[in-house]
Amino acid sequence: MKNLFSTLTLAAVFVAFLPQANAGEAQVVWQNPDKYRDVDAGDGHRTKFKERTFSQLEQHFNKLAEQLPQGYMLKIEVSDLDLAGDVNQGGINRLRIVKDIFYPRIDFSYQLLSADKVVVSENEIKLKDMNFLMRNSSRYNSSSLAHEKKMLDSWFKDTFTEFL
Numbered sequence: 001m002k003n004l005f006s007t008l009t010l011a012a013v014f015v016a017f018l019p020q021a022n023a024g025e026a027q028v029v030w031q032n033p034d035k036y037r038d039v040d041a042g043d044g045h046r047t048k049f050k051e052r053t054f055s056q057l058e059q060h061f062n063k064l065a066e067q068l069p070q071g072y073m074l075k076i077e078v079s080d081l082d083l084a085g086d087v088n089q090g091g092i093n094r095l096r097i098v099k100d101i102f103y104p105r106i107d108f109s110y111q112l113l114s115a116d117k118v119v120v121s122e123n124e125i126k127l128k129d130m131n132f133l134m135r136n137s138s139r140y141n142s143s144s145l146a147h148e149k150k151m152l153d154s155w156f157k158d159t160f161t162e163f164l
Helices: 002-016 046-065 146-159
Strands: 025-030 073-082 105-113 119-128
Touching: 025 046, 046 073, 046 146, 105 146, 119 146
Parallel strands: 025 073
Antiparallel strands: 073 105, 105 119
């Protein structure tokens, strides 16, 4: 029992002296999503595809924001989205065809708020990746929205370097 108490006490002291982990948050608002350029399902239910797409991108923004300092909030307001590829309209089976001419784009504004709720950074962004097929996105190979996530990763890293 004495050894267990000593081990637990040592573990508590060790954890207390660890550096603070980053844990920012993101808040995403989808502005007029019915007017976005391309959030079209290839083969499947359109509404469910949109919901799943928005949910996955929100999760990705949250994952990125976790790299920010504790208490920081990244507010995103998306005004347009154009997924990589294009949905082939011919025939019964509609497929999303990914070619270099159908590059991913996302337009949004953001605000980065400090833990004191002070605006640290803000801007309007028109993000696109015209070379998306030439970039190695092996990190997201088995993930949907791989090209969009890679594009957002690059933007986040370039924009918030001083906070990472």
